[in-house]
Amino acid sequence: MEPIAHLGWLPPAPDDFAARAKALKAAEGDLSAELRSLATHRLDANQLQRLARIVEGARDRTNGLSPFRLGIVSNATTDFITPAIIGSGLRHGLAIEIVAGPYGQCMQEALDPGSTVNRAGCDAVLLAIDSRGYPLHSAPGDAQAGEAAVAAALGQVEAMRGGLAAHCPNVIVQSLPPLPEQYLGGYDAVLPGSEGQAVAAFNTGLAARTGGGLLLLDVAGLAARAGLDRWHDPAAWNVAKQPFSHALIPAYAENLARLLGAMRGKSRKVLVLDLDNTVWSGVIGDDGMDGINIAQGDATGEAHLALQAYALGLRERGVVLAVSSKNTDEIARQVFREHPDMLLREEHIAVFQANWTDKASNLRVIAETLNLGLDSLVFVDDNPAERELVRQRLPQVAVPELPDSSAFYVRTVAAAGYFEAAGFSDEDRARSKFYEQNAKRVAVQAAAGGIDDYLASLAMTIRFAPFDERGRARIAQLINKSNQFNLTTRRYTEGEVAALGEDSSVITLQIRLEDVFGDNGMISTIIARVDGAEAEIDTWLMSCRVLGRRVEEAALAELVRLLRGRGVSKLTGIFRPTERNGIVVDHYRKLGFSLDSAGEAGEERWLLDIGVADFDFPDIFAHVLRDGQDA
Amino acid sequence: MTDDEIYQRLGGIFDDVFEYEGPLGADTVSADVDGWDSVGHIRLVLAAEEAFGVRFEPKEVVGLNDLGELVAAIRQKAG
The missing domain is CATH 3.40.50.1110 (SGNH hydrolase)
Structure with a gap:
């Protein structure tokens, strides 16, 4: 069992690997999906070289x-x-x-x-x-x-x-x-x-x-x-x-x-765990609370406990935990609530899917509930049939091979490096809690009357500041990770973010949001380039976990205020469509911009006259604060 | 192991390493195969070591003039 040296979390290369690679070399159209699929195997140096040659000969066909x-x-x-x-x-x-x-x-x-x-x-x-x-x-x-x-x-x-x-x-x-x-x-x-x-x-x-x-x-x-x-x-x-x-x-x-x-923001964000024979040894529906094994002092029990402890360690580092299990919901939850040896508890799990639906559908629900892409998920299941089903139906989800011995589950999942980080911020540490609290928010929303009443009940404090050194790592992370609520999907490195913050022809905004549930951290950034009386929004992105909170309207009001202070009267917003950012297709229209022109690759330019007056902040925010102000 | 068996297995290795599927013989030399340069030669020897379960000394690696010499070396080491 040497998962690190031998890429043991990946399935072995298919027998027809060379034939598939040759077919791909002769194929037409975009090669991205098949290249990625072939690469997601335990390949040796020669097999990797074979794929590298295909990439080098067809870079214009790797748009994915x-x-x-x-x-x-x-x-x-x-x-x-x-x-x-x-x-x-x-x-x-x-x-x-x-x-x-x-x-x-x-x-x-x-x-x-x-x-x-x-x-x-x-x-x-x-x-x-x-x-x-x-x-x-x-x-x-x-x-x-x-x-x-x-x-x-x-x-x-x-x-x-x-x-x-x-x-x-x-x-x-x-x-x-x-x-x-x-x-x-x-x-x-x-x-x-x-x-x-x-x-x-x-x-x-x-x-x-x-x-x-x-x-x-x-x-x-x-x-x-x-x-x-x-x-x-x-x-x-x-x-x-x-x-x-x-x-x-x-x-x-x-x-x-x-x-x-x-x-490039490709690391995974969510660990989805199967339960029977993964989180514990045994089948809860058959063996019952006394029959499953997660006992300290028992070799098998300790192996499964080690996986639970590892999942908790990931959670402390901002990885969101979820469950997908073929079980009756109440019976599965009872283990988390009542079994004295369990390390994982219900409050650690952001989305709990125990039912008899197929796992691919459950993984979709988990991604949708968390407002994350399927390519954010890692799915850990001891059952090879379930793994294969998910790999085929949802190739975006990472599914590690597990060894026969549960003692090596943790080693294998860790060796895969799904959660590789290029930095670590306070927001990372707190991220898993945000997602868990989001589930609560959905519940509160259902109970409240009108949406603005609900938003007002959240007692939100929104904070604006220009890019600064303290926020730099998180700003770069947002810029490189946000795919959905992202108008242009332009990526900037930490070094470039620093340069933007110092450029006097650029207006930058980092936006933080707090509410009754806690601090959401930095949730949005805007970069606008000023040229005389005109300005163009180069980048506007927002974390999807604060969707529907009217943060965009407040952000626009603040941006307009800053631009007017610089004598700008005409604001242009750019929308560049990607496979992932359909959520913002109407962003500028909703904010009152009018479509000016559409260009190459569906790029749209939207105009807003800001010469007349400032814009109002939505009155649902308890506090609107700027750099250094206290509530 | 017969030379025929060795050549047959080398056919797969040449495909894996160089994507070369042309004819192979004792007189095949590096100039005949696209990619069989000094780096390609080491990749070839590594693949042969793995496939035949043999190990070459550094001086054996650099001293081979044509495919026939490699086959002879494999035959001798693999028995």
Whole structure:
């Protein structure tokens, strides 16, 4: 059972993989869906390369994938990892294009403004550099010299980052796996100035430097989980300048691809759990409360409890939990309410679907109730037939293979890295609670009379502020994750968000909302570009969990107020349709804009005359506050 | 293992590694196969190691001149 090295959460490649890939090469029309489907298997380096060749020959037919231009600067050969990265990117909805600098010229590539990588306009540059590429000279017994070596290596990273940052918004740096060979045995770990201590200090220094456009690819963690003895392959280096074992290239490429996916907002948000033989051992409908096994001290019971504990750990990190089980609702819920050994309780589950409908339909209900796309869901079920049904009917849902032994359920789900993060904000920590509270809101709404009465009863406080450093990570996250309530779906990195905040020709807004249930956090951002007496709304997006709260009207009122203060009298709103943003097709019409023109790919321009007077804030808000004001 | 069996399995490997489905023989050399460059050669050797359950020394990897030599090496190692 080695899910990390062998991509064990993915189903094995189909027997007809090569034939399907060949058919795809000859196929017409857009290839995105089939490419992604083929990539979502346990592929080796050759199979990944086969898919990479298809992508490279048909980029104009991958419109269902997000393009991502990745620069690579390396002290090793990149020939072996490049096709694997492109192939693995498909798994995460990315059409990756790679621009690799010449072998071994890291510093030159980074610092020369005219270098291949710096001229390419990359979305991110990966510093694929291992310990051979840093001056981490050992100084056995000399702590001071050891620290100096680490400082020099970190200085090298800073210098490369500085050179690249002028041309590319994101730089990804790799942590270094510990070296496999010891000198004085276990005493190496004690000896100051040793290689082991230098590598550890370097990795700590890297982690401390992340943020603001510097991201970490934790190669040290990957190598450790896969096994250092297997990771380090001196023959691969000597023969091919491949810096780690060829056999682990698919695992490495997968870990990188999921980080790039996270940067593009592709990470999953919801963990949907089956119950019988998944959350507990046994079948509650047959075995009853006393018959199911989740006992501490019992090997099988503890395996299922471990999955519950892992789900709770994900929930603490903002992952929403849901249940989909073939059971009678009351009987299934009784376990969550009354079984003394259960770690998961009813209040942890945002949507609870226990019924006799098929699971694909239930997963749709879960996605709709949470106002999230099916591609936000991960579905964990011990039953291979249910997994296969969901994979076929709802290919957008991630469905991990589970091993026969429930002891390895957690390892397998964790190895899949569905919830990869490129950052972590206070909102993330609180997100799962928002969704749980949303269910309550629906209940309150049903009970209340008119919708405005209901909204007023929420005692909402709306807060406006321009983009600032504190909000930057969350702003970038919203810009890169919001697909539904998003008028233009333009993506900006953290670095670009920072630049927008400082641009005097741009008006930026971050909007937060609190209500009786708690703080919703930052729920909307707007970017408007001002040119004389005219302004254009470049970006307007909102979290779907505050739909129907008249936040859009308040946001427009605030935007108009700010623009009028700058002498703007004519406001243009842009709507760019995508497969996902149908929800805002009438956004500007509802707000009183009139259609001006429609352009390429259905893009629409909407006009609003704001020269006459300010707009009123809807009177359902208890407080309208601006930067720094208190209620 | 006979040479015929080795060539047959190599046919699948050449398809996997190079997407090459043309004829293979003892006199097939790297110039005959699109993608069989120095990087492609290492991919080929890795795939052969996996498929035949053998392991090549670094000096054996670089010293092969044509497919016949690779087949001979596989026959000798795989027994």
